[in-house]
Amino acid sequence: MALEAAIRPETAAFLVEPIQGEAGIVVPPVGYLRAVREICSRHNILMIADEVQTGLGRTGKLLACDHEAVKPDAPILGKALGGGLLPIPMFLARADVMAVFQPGDHGSTFGGNPLACAVARTALEILERDQLAQRAEELGSYLLARLGELRHPAIRAVRGRGLLIGLDLWPQWVSARSFCEELMRCGVLSKETHQSVVRLAPPLTITRAQVDQALGAIEAVLDTITSPQPSPTPVRGDALPA
Numbered sequence: 001m002a003l004e005a006a007i008r009p010e011t012a013a014f015l016v017e018p019i020q021g022e023a024g025i026v027v028p029p030v031g032y033l034r035a036v037r038e039i040c041s042r043h044n045i046l047m048i049a050d051e052v053q054t055g056l057g058r059t060g061k062l063l064a065c066d067h068e069a070v071k072p073d074a075p076i077l078g079k080a081l082g083g084g085l086l087p088i089p090m091f092l093a094r095a096d097v098m099a100v101f102q103p104g105d106h107g108s109t110f111g112g113n114p115l116a117c118a119v120a121r122t123a124l125e126i127l128e129r130d131q132l133a134q135r136a137e138e139l140g141s142y143l144l145a146r147l148g149e150l151r152h153p154a155i156r157a158v159r160g161r162g163l164l165i166g167l168d169l170w171p172q173w174v175s176a177r178s179f180c181e182e183l184m185r186c187g188v189l190s191k192e193t194h195q196s197v198v199r200l201a202p203p204l205t206i207t208r209a210q211v212d213q214a215l216g217a218i219e220a221v222l223d224t225i226t227s228p229q230p231s232p233t234p235v236r237g238d239a240l241p242a
């Protein structure tokens with residue numbers, strides 16, 4: 001694995017997203033996280049899992065690392081932790097890791113803000129009470145399967161886990177940005193990552209009927225795309241050397 005080759009004597013940690021969000025919902029092969037865990041332990045470096053997008057139920061487990069029963073030394077959380085209300089990120093680690101920090105090493109004006117912490121505690125309680133991870137697993141599997149059944153030449157791939165799904169589109173047919181804008185006009189909010197991937201990350205409280213509504217909107221937008229876009233006219237200087 002490239003990770004092992006990159007480790008130097010001064011390497012302290014490997015920071016990894018269990019599923020890359022901004023990079024286009026890139027799901028690693030089964031066993032990847034377990035291999036990372038093993039390499040980090042063998043070289044005595046910390047495995048830090050950035051679960052800001054994947055954490056807190058979104059992929060169908062509390063943490064995405066749970067899918068491989070892997071325990072990172074330090075998960076990073078955010079986004080959902082604030083229950084969609086207040087911004088609060090969090091770095092969690094064992095006592096011996098946290099003990100490296102001495103008072104004054106690290107400052108943050110709003111770090112540990114009491115109101116945000118109270119909101120986060122309630123968000124975690126609701127996550128458990130309403131079994132939102134299980135809901136993400138069920139509705140996400142359904143959404144992924146239904147998207148996988150769509151047959152349209154503009155679709156390059158569909159991938160994801162739980163309610164974190166990427167609809168990868170051929171840029172010759174449509175840009176992900178314009179696809180998201182069309183979806184917005186149909187009442188469905190999504191966000192493109194890179195130029196070709198429509199990221200679907202609905203609230204974990206979404207209902208089956210709302211998932212069906214979103215699928216209807218996606219099909220309606222796909223129906224409007226009937227041919228590849230003509231390539232932009234080359235301008236002088238664009239031509240490749242013969």
Ligand SMILES: Cc1ncc(COP(=O)(O)O)c(C=O)c1O
Nearest residue numbers: 017021050052053078079088089
């Ligand atoms: C994977 C990932 N890590 C970290 C961050 C940064 O989180 P915050 O905006 O809470 O600082 C983001 C924000 O989008 C993210 O997607």
